[in-house]
Amino acid sequence: MITFHNAQYPLSKYLTVTIPDLQLHDFSLVVLLGQNGSGKSAVARALSGELELSAGEAPQNISTELVSFEKQQALFEADYEFRNSDILTAEEEQGILVKQLFSEADLKTLNEAIIAFGIAHLLERPIRTLSGGEGRKVLLVKALSAMPDLLVLDTPFDALDVESRKSLLEVIEYIHRNYKVPIVLIVNRPDEIPEEIEALGLISHLTITQLGPRKEIEATPEAQALLFCTALPNVELPPTPQQFALLALKDKTIVDLKDINITYDRPIFTHLNFKVEQGEHWQIVGPNGAGKSTLLSLITGDNPLVYANDVTVFGMKRGSGESIWEVKRYYGVVSGQLHLDYRVSAPVINVILSGLYDSIGLYQQPKGDELRIARQWLHLIGLDQKEQTSFKALSFGQQRLLLIARAMIKNPPLLILDEPLQGLDATARALVKAFLSYIMKNGHTSVLFVSHHAEDAPDGITNRLTFVPKGTNFEIVQERLAAPQA
Numbered sequence: 036m037i038t039f040h041n042a043q044y045p046l047s048k049y050l051t052v053t054i055p056d057l058q059l060h061d062f063s064l065v066v067l068l069g070q071n072g073s074g075k076s077a078v079a080r081a082l083s084g085e086l087e088l089s090a091g092e093a094p095q096n097i098s099t100e101l102v103s104f105e106k107q108q109a110l111f112e113a114d115y116e117f118r119n120s121d122i123l124t125a126e127e128e129q130g131i132l133v134k135q136l137f138s139e140a141d142l143k144t145l146n147e148a149i150i151a152f153g154i155a156h157l158l159e160r161p162i163r164t165l166s167g168g169e170g171r172k173v174l175l176v177k178a179l180s181a182m183p184d185l186l187v188l189d190t191p192f193d194a195l196d197v198e199s200r201k202s203l204l205e206v207i208e209y210i211h212r213n214y215k216v217p218i219v220l221i222v223n224r225p226d227e228i229p230e231e232i233e234a235l236g237l238i239s240h241l242t243i244t245q246l247g248p249r250k251e252i253e254a255t256p257e258a259q260a261l262l263f264c265t266a267l268p269n270v271e272l273p274p275t276p277q278q279f280a281l282l283a284l285k286d287k288t289i290v291d292l293k294d295i296n297i298t299y300d301r302p303i304f305t306h307l308n309f310k311v312e313q314g315e316h317w318q319i320v321g322p323n324g325a326g327k328s329t330l331l332s333l334i335t336g337d338n339p340l341v342y343a344n345d346v347t348v349f350g351m352k353r354g355s356g357e358s359i360w361e362v363k364r365y366y367g368v369v370s371g372q373l374h375l376d377y378r379v380s381a382p383v384i385n386v387i388l389s390g391l392y393d394s395i396g397l398y399q400q401p402k403g404d405e406l407r408i409a410r411q412w413l414h415l416i417g418l419d420q421k422e423q424t425s426f427k428a429l430s431f432g433q434q435r436l437l438l439i440a441r442a443m444i445k446n447p448p449l450l451i452l453d454e455p456l457q458g459l460d461a462t463a464r465a466l467v468k469a470f471l472s473y474i475m476k477n478g479h480t481s482v483l484f485v486s487h488h489a490e491d492a493p494d495g496i497t498n499r500l501t502f503v504p505k506g507t508n509f510e511i512v513q514e515r516l517a518a519p520q521a
Contacts, residue, residue: 036058036059036060037058037059037060037097037217038057038092038093038094039054039092039093039094040055040056040091040092040093041053041054041055041091042054042081042088042090042092042093043088043090044077044081044086044087044088044089045087045089046086046241051089051241052078052080053091053242053243054082054091054093054243055242055243056246057243057246059185059219060217062211063218063233064211064218064220064229064232064233065218065219065235066222066232066234066235067220067235068221068222068223068236068237068238069221069237069238069239069261070239071430071431071433071436071460071463072429072430072432073240073430074238074240074241074430075189075190075430076103076104076189078221078241078242078243079101079189079221080101082187082219083099083100083187084097084099085101094184097183097185098181098183098184099183099185100181100183100185100187101187102171102187102188102189102191103189103190104189104190104193104431104458105431106174107167107170107171107174107375108374108375110162111375112378113131115163117130118130118163129161130161131162132158132160132161132162133154133157133159133160133161133162133165133173137176137177137180140180141181144179144182145180148175148179148206151206152172152175152199152203154169154172154173154176156300164299166324166327166371167328167370167453167457168195168196168323168324169323170194171193171195172195175188175191175206182214182216183216184216185216185217186210186217186218186219187219188220189221190221190222190223192224192227193223193454194323194454194457195323196321196322197322198322199322200226200487207220207229208229208230208231211231221238223459223460223461224262224461224488225263228249234247235247235258237261239257245257260462261460262461263461264461266465267468267469268465270415270466270469271473272470272474272478273408273412273415273444275408275445276405276408276445277404278402279391281364281365281447281448284313284349284350285350286349286350288311288312288347288350289313289348289349290309290347290348291309291310291347291348292308292310292333292344292346292347293308294306294345295308295344295345295346296344297329297333297338297340301508302508303326304326304330304511307511309330309513311449312519313479313519314497315481315497316475316481316483316484316496316497316498317497317499318484318486318492318499319331319484319485319500319501320485320487320489320499320501321501322502325509326502326509327502328370328372328485330500331451331483334366334449335362335368335451336353336362337372341354348362348365349362349365349448349449363393364445364447366450367441367443367444367445367449367450367451368451368453369435369438369442369451369452369453369455370451370452370453370454371454371457373438374434374438376395377434377438379395379396379426381396381397381426382422382423382424382425382426383413383418383422383424383426383437384409384410384413386437386441387413387441388405388409388444390440390441391405391444409444410422412440413440415466415470416436416437416439416440416466417436418433421433431458432459432460435456435458435459436459436466439452439467443470446478446480447480448479448481449480449481450474450480450481450482450483451483452482452484454486455467456468456491464491468493468494471493472493472495475493475494482495484496496516497515497516497517497519498513498514498515498519499513499516500512500513501513501514
């Protein structure tokens with residue numbers, strides 16, 4: 036039996052994580068819910084032994100595995116530090132390979148997990164080349180194959196496609212029934228809760244506040260709000276600071292990709308043609324690793340192969356002498372990669388202001404109207420009381436909300452959103468969908484929206500691009516859903 040009783044873990048001088056009473060046996064499966072900022076990830080770290088116990092009772096000397104965004108971020112940072120050494124062999128310059136993460140795995144469980152998540156083709160890949168969803172799958176395989184005494188999964192479904200989420204649910208249920216590994220699972224959506232769970236709990240203010248039978252907890256107002264909040268609030272977004280208001284683009288074609296060909300370990304694009312016109316709003320869907328992020332990286336210019344292809348954005352042909360800053364001023368972006376890259380310990384107010392200057396961190400002195408509008412955005416997303424809080428001190432969901440506001444603050448002609456609702460609770464998802472619906476109805480911004488959840492698509496989508504599996508590759512299907520707004 037793994038027992039926590041009034042276990043306390045200091046986070047800072049003023050904040051303490053508390054696990055009041057939790058007992059886990061060999062086949063336990065406990066699911067926890069909480070609002071963004073409630074302390075879900077801190078509770079996960081406490082359960083997995085990453086925080087130091089200061090009082091109460093908690094298990095000692097047990098092996099634990101934690102899967103979380105922070106773990107994924109730490110893995111990519113370790114790879115970055117490794118590759119920035121001055122003395123590397125040609126082989127080492129690739130960085131950390133996926134297969135190197137499994138050196139201490141139970142081989143039988145490892146093989147089962149590799150098959151379950153379909154990652155055999157990733158084993159020889161450097162981890163820096165993985166998409167967000169592929170990276171999450173690799174971490175899950177690593178954790179499962181370690182056969183720990185306790186498995187803690189902090190929002191593990193985030194960034195996974197439909198089939199991978201289904202596979203993960205099946206794997207969790209399989210482990211629950213067949214292995215003596217207790218599981219604590221933290222989720223944001225009702226369809227991520229397995230059928231057979233021992234208990235459902237709620238997290239608030241860094242504490243597990245309620246824990247009991249699923250039906251009993253789901254009936255509480257707190258759980259209902261966390262799982263089933265679907266009503267979109269009425270919002271009116273702040274104006275753009277005058278000095279950042281862009282003149283209307285002369286060219287009605289915002290993005291023009293012609294005859295794009297890209298091959299990595301397989302062909303990603305073969306003779307792809309893709310256009311985004313002013314007033315169009317595109318939903319981009321497809322499995323992990325299909326090429327969605329590659330498509331977006333061509334538009335932002337973050338893909339080095341952009342210069343080997345015919346790519347025109349905002350009337351500027353890439354490779355014709357344009358500067359990156361000329362292009363960046365016309366788009367706002369939210370993605371898992373941006374979230375991973377935003378490593379600076381900047382105050383919240385600086386993070387949102389950095390969206391005006393297209394920088395990671397703030398290096399200019401903001402003017403009065405910029406501060407005023409940034410504070411309006413912070414009020415909209417519920418972070419106005421955390422203006423001087425460090426970005427790194429926020430929860431994952433609060434960070435993601437802040438990055439969304441950062442992308443929107445300059446009201447750009449193009450908004451690129453790659454899994455923007457990842458890590459958000461039901462209330463925050465409804466809020467962001469309301470932002471997007473407002474922009475599509477009232478603004479001049481075109482939207483590219485990527486999500487593995489069909490219900491996340493905001494009202495106003497006019498076009499859809501779908502990556503459809505075809506053999507070992509994907510066929511790209513483009514369709515018009517509605518006429519774009521003038």
